[in-house]
Amino acid sequence: MSGQLIIRSVISSSEYSVKPIETEAYLEFYDATVNIIQNAFYIHPSFEDEYLKQIDFNSNYNLMVFNSLRKEELFITAIRNLRKKISWITLNNDFQNGDISEKEFDHELEQYPHKYIIDVKLLSNEADINILHDIIIKVDDGFTIDDVSEVFSLDVTGCSGI
C-alpha cells in the first residue's frame, strides 16, 4: 500500500468521522516520507537511521518541503537562462557575420528583451546558499562565481555586500 493510497483512505474516512491514524498505517506513511526525503536530499542509506532519528518531523517538515520547492524553482530558472543564452549566441553570431545590420540587432533586443536578457538578483536569502551548494556539488563541473550568477540568476559576488 503506497503513501498516496493511505492519504486517500485517511481523507475519505475523515469525511464521515475523524479517526486517529493506526500504528501500521503510520509506519507505512513513515516509510513513504523517508523515500520522499531520500529523493529530495540524496541521503546515503547507511546514514539513514542515524540522520532521521535526529529530525523532528513536525517542526522541520515544512522547511524540507519549502527547500525542495525552491530547488525546483532554481532548476527551472537554470533551463530558462540556458535557452536565453543560446538565442543570444545565435543573434550575436548573425550580427558579427553581417547577416543582420546594427539597427536590426538593436531593434530585436528592444522588441523582445525577455528572449535574450537574463535577470540577476542579489542573493538575500541565506537558505539559498545551502541549496546552491547542494546543486553545484552534484553537477561537479567546475563552477565559478560568474557562472552561478548567469545560470541561477543570483549574484553571489562581493557587490551584494554579504
Place this chain on the structure above:
Amino acid sequence: MKYFGEHQSIECGGANVIAKKIVSSSPLNHEVFGKCLKYICTRDGEAEIVKELNPKKTQLTHPVSALNHGDKIVANSFYVLEKGLKARRLVKVKFSGAHNANKIITENYTFAEITKPYPISTKIENRIPLDFISPFKQLAK
C-alpha cells in the same frame, strides 16, 4: 594606486581593460546596475580608470571601490560590468613581455571586481608571520 586583494573593485565612467583572455557574457538585467554586459577576464590582467564618475559617487550600498583617475586593479582573474548592451570589440596589444593580450575600452559606467588575486599578493596583504605557519613551534609547545 594599485589594488591586488580579493573583492577589491573600481567604479568609473570609462576604463582600459587588458587581459590575456576576455569573454563576454549574455546581456544581464542586474538588480543594481540595470541592463549591462559582463566581461570575464582571466589569465592575468588589469583594469585602469581613464574617466572618473560625474558626480564622483558610488552606486553601491557597499562603498569600497576606488574612484580616482589612474586607480587600477591587477589580478589573475576579474570581471567587468558595463552599462548598455553594445558589445565592445577586442583589440590585440602586447602585455607582459612578448605575450599578446586583448584590450577593451569602455565608455559608459563600468564596475570591475577581482575574483581571483595573485597568490603572492594575498600573502603580502594578509601579512601572515612565518612563525605562525611553521610546524616546529607547534610541536615544541
